[in-house]
Amino acid sequence: MNDVKGAPTISRAAAMLSCIALLAGCAAAPSRDDPFEPMNRAAYAVHEVVDGNIVKPIAQAYVDYAPRLVQKGISNFFGNIDDLFSFINGVLQNKPEKAGHDLGRVITNTGFGLLGLIDIASEAGIPKGNEDFGQTFGYWGIPQGPYLFIPLLGPTTVRDGTGWVIRAYTTPIGYIPDVPTRNILWGIGYLNERAQALQAESILDQASLDRYTFLRRAYLQRRQYLVFDGAPPPPKDDDE
């Protein structure tokens, strides 16, 4: 059944990891947010090698050589799917105005923008939301759980990773009956995501003393901020 929907094997691995992490719970640990730091650092080291030698150069070549218009179209196409999930999660969080904007964007861009290749809605001034399942769980009061680093997928938490798995199994891409088309779209979607992270990554490289630590804190801060729609409660200061 999984294969019918076409979620990649890696999402199954992530799901298993999430389950293991949930079972382990909040055992006494070196860091409150990152009890599995040794495992995560090992995963990060693997990621650095594979990503740095294969994925990143491909993403960089894509940004440097693919025509701007092609890149824009691809980014819009997958952005349209993001909007669909933002709509669903806006509804799940009872945010009718945001959800309305996102639904309007999906209808406009799918119907009049060649299945999302052209972002007409942005030109019409409809604001783009960015709700996702992880944020919905956070909005419902579910704690983030342990931090996880998944090779090739990047930083996440048990909560966000679970949301990611749900999305991987429900995204419209997974329902495309033609297997080669579906797989190509998975690939392009991944490349698009990776390419979009290049800018932030170069700043991270410049800013950090230890990339793993810097990325972890940046990710957790960013997610906390998104869950609270830009107004997170002040962080607890354990230093005082």
Added chain:
Amino acid sequence: MTIHAISIEAPVKRKGAMRALAGVRTAAGVLLLALAIPALAQEAPDALVKRVSQEALQIIKTDPKVQAGDQARIRDLIETKLTPHFDIDRMTALAAGRAYRSATPEQKKRLGEEFKTLLIRTYSSALNQYRDQTIDYKPLRMDPAATDTIVRTEVIRSGQPPVQIDYSMGKTPDGWKAYDVIVGGVSLVTNYRDEFTQQVQAGGVDGLIKSLAAKNAGGAAK
């Protein structure tokens, strides 16, 4: 005779032109200073953020050296235009936390210097990447007697959600100064706190200074 006169006159003219140019430059400098001093003392925090970031963006968009990616020029721009408006000591104290309070004055000074360089280099690369964006400045609601506030701005990107950039600002004898920048919910100071704690645990304050210095000398992150 005429030839002679010309050959003498020409350099004189050039000198005169240069002197006039120098005069204009001095006058412009004085004018800038005159504008800058009261601005530093009295300017409201939101007006300050707007003026400084607009000036910086203007230079980024028009200066050919900056556009060519001349890192030295970009750093110089940030050093003269931006860092005077940041409270580096306060940022260092916040990022280093407990370790800062027990550090010697010499350590504090070196830590502040190294941290400043790292921040400047980080802004250099960030500015260079986001130069084509427009910034929306949010109106500031603030008690006139307040000594601490947050100035909110938003970077507008077409087809993507906007990015909030907030500046935590405190009032100092030299005017309002930022002591934290929060980009899309990511506080720089909070982020560095984890990094600094880790370095201090491994090698004390001197270890942290050493890591910062190594990073600034061009060493890659681990």
